[in-house]
Amino acid sequence: SxxxxxxxxxxxxxxxxxxxxxxxxxxxxxxxxxxxxxxxxxxxxxxxxxxxxxxxxxxxxxxxxxxxxxxxxxxxxxxxxxxxxxxxxxxxxxxxxxxxxxxxxxxxxxxxxxxxxxxxxxxxxxxxxxxxxxxxxxxxxYPALAFDRLFNNEAQVGDRSVLDAVLGDAKDLRNNVSRLDQQKLDEYLNSVREVERRIESAGRRGELQGWRPTLAKPDMPRPKDGxxxxxxxxxxxxxxxxxxxxxxxxxxxxxxxxxxxxxxxxxxxxxxxxxxxxxxxxxxxxxxxxxxxxxxxxxxxxxxxxxxxxxxxxxxxxxxxxxxxxxxxxxxxxxxxxxxxxxxxxxxxxxxxxxxxxxxxxxxxxxxxxxxxxxxxxxxxxxxxxxxxxxxxx
Missing domain, CATH: 3.40.720 (Alkaline Phosphatase, subunit A)
Structure with a gap:
């Protein structure tokens, strides 16, 4: 494509x-x-x-x-x-x-x-x-902050997995449901994690889209702070x-x-x-x-x-x-x-x-x-x- x-x-x-x-x-x-x-x-x-x-x-x-x-x-x-x-x-x-x-x-x-x-x-x-x-x-x-927004994964909540974003709530829920429901919740969370891994792997292989960017990582150093x-x-x-x-x-x-x-x-x-x-x-x-x-x-x-x-x-x-x-x-x-x-x-x-x-x-x-x-x-x-x-x- x-x-x-x-x-x-x-x-x-x-x-x-x-x-x-x-x-x-x-x-x-x-x-x-x-x-x-x-x-x-x-x-x-x-x-x-x-x-x-x-x-x-x-x-x-x-x-x-x-x-x-x-x-x-x-x-x-x-x-x-x-x-x-x-x-x-x-x-x-x-x-x-x-x-x-x-x-x-x-x-x-x-x-x-x-x-x-x-x-x-x-x-x-x-x-x-x-x-x-x-x-x-x-x-x-600030150029450094603009650079970080693009390439610093830790600074971006949006880069966290869907599972990580809801994990805290899921743990709270797990403590308030039956053992059978806990098992179902664990199965659900594991399936989400597996889907995420497959998507991430497919993305690296270029399977999600026919076109891939010509550059995966920045080819310029991070600008100085300030x-x-x-x-x-x-x-x-x-x-x-x-x-x-x-x-x-x-x-x-x-x-x-x-x-x-x-x-x-x-x-x-x-x-x-x-x-x-x-x-x-x-x-x-x-x-x-x-x-x-x-x-x-x-x-x-x-x-x-x-x-x-x-x-x-x-x-x-x-x-x-x-x-x-x-x-x-x-x-x-x-x-x-x-x-x-x-x-x-x-x-x-x-x-x-x-x-x-x-x-x-x-x-x-x-x-x-x-x-x-x-x-x-x-x-x-x-x-x-x-x-x-x-x-x-x-």
Whole structure:
């Protein structure tokens, strides 16, 4: 059987240099604006999407109100209250997550903000992944802990056998039943243990599925404890962990939040250390362009690594949907259209080299793209957010 399809969503806050976020032509003839230059090698594997928007995000016209529902299209509560919608990554994870060790991976490279800004909670600008309308999915910003979640069996209750999970209750029950019932209970527990052993053995032999991941154990060392002080190292570690999670089939759903939408990151490695990211975003200048390109380089790095991993006739990138987006097109809070670029073919079901423009067209909801992506993950709701039908081209 074929390798499974994976879905990864990268987020960069505060939009991009608008005049350099563009694509012309298609396929090998596609030309890209300077912001997208790091993706030049992937033009034939790319879907550039212009004109999608999140209608609910237009109501607040501020960072928090444009980010908290980016992946759900749901209305947001104001006044410091928390009310959004289940995000597309978690919607998918809640339906297919049982097939992998962990349902999803939610990574970040900047710690969440607290407080309220212009009547909206800053939790919105710090989280794109939501497990429920009232619950932002905990954001893992420590690379070592993200690594442990993937590969440290002792840390995961979900890795314990079904029998171990109920053994305590079974022992209590055994003390309160007849000898005959004790014998029946022992027989039942032994049968459960035997089934588990057979499943585990079959899994090792590859009998449970025709496809097996190309890597069974991590091929990178455990990152150092603590919060990285170097943003280059931080993003690289989280990118490697994302790729490793997909390659080992530890999860098939991941979000990577490169920064907060109201973020304070600085970038001394490219000579932009005089102003925090959020403030810098209000200026379309050369330094803002350099920062934009740095974020796109992270996507290119992930794509390059995934493209080098063979999975049968395809690569890991072929078997994935890797999307990068922001909650506004520019740092001036313009959310009438959202910047979106995708790499990968979703298991051979998405045509690469496309340049799509929905601006000015009806039914240009961002949630239509999510319906298309969910379809490739074998999750097919009739409605998601404010969308009733997927994008035909994706």
């Amino acid at each position: 074929e390798a499974p399809t994976r879905m990864a969503i990268l987020f960069a806050g505060c939009g991009f240099y608008k005049n350099e976020w563009w694509a012309k032509s298609e396929g090998k003839d596609m030309q890209l604006g300077k912001v997208l230059a790091p993706l030049n090698d992937f033009r034939e594997n790319m879907v550039f999407i212009r004109g999608l928007y999140n209608k609910e995000a237009l109501k607040g016209n501020i960072h928090s109100s444009q980010t908290g529902n980016l992946l759900s299209g749901a209305p947001l509560a104001s006044g410091g209250r928390i009310q959004s919608g289940t995000s597309v990554d978690q919607y998918v994870a809640q339906r297919i997550g049982h097939q992998t060790k962990i349902p999803s991976l939610v990574l970040g490279c900047e710690k969440p903000n607290a407080g309220v800004h212009k009547n909206y909670s800053l939790l919105y600008s710090s989280h794109i992944s939501w497990s429920s309308p009232n619950t932002p999915t905990p954001l893992e910003v 919060y990285p002080q170097d943003i280059v190292e931080h993003m690289r570690l989280m990118s490697d962990i994302l790729v490793l999670a997909f390659q080992t089939d530890t999860t098939r759903v991941c979000t990577l939040k490169l920064n907060n939408d109201h973020g304070t990151l600085r970038f001394p490695h490219i000579g932009v250390d005089y102003m925090a990211h959020h403030l810098l975003s209000h200026n379309d200048n050369d330094d803002w362009l350099k920062v934009n390109q740095f974020f796109l380089e992270q996507m290119a790095y992930i794509a390059r690594r995934m493209d080098a991993i063979k999975e049968g006739e395809r690569t890991l990138l072929d078997n994935s949907m890797l999307m990068l987006c922001s909650s506004m097109i520019t740092g001036h809070h313009d959310a009438n259209q959202l910047p979106v670029v995708m790499l990968g073919s979703g298991g051979g079901r998405i045509k690469g080299g496309q340049n799509l423009d929905y601006l000015g067209k009806p039914d240009r909801q961002m949630s239509r793209l999510f319906l298309s992506m969910m379809d490739k993950m074998e999750v097919r709701p009739k409605i998601f957010g404010d969308a009733y039908k997927p994008l035909r081209e994706v």
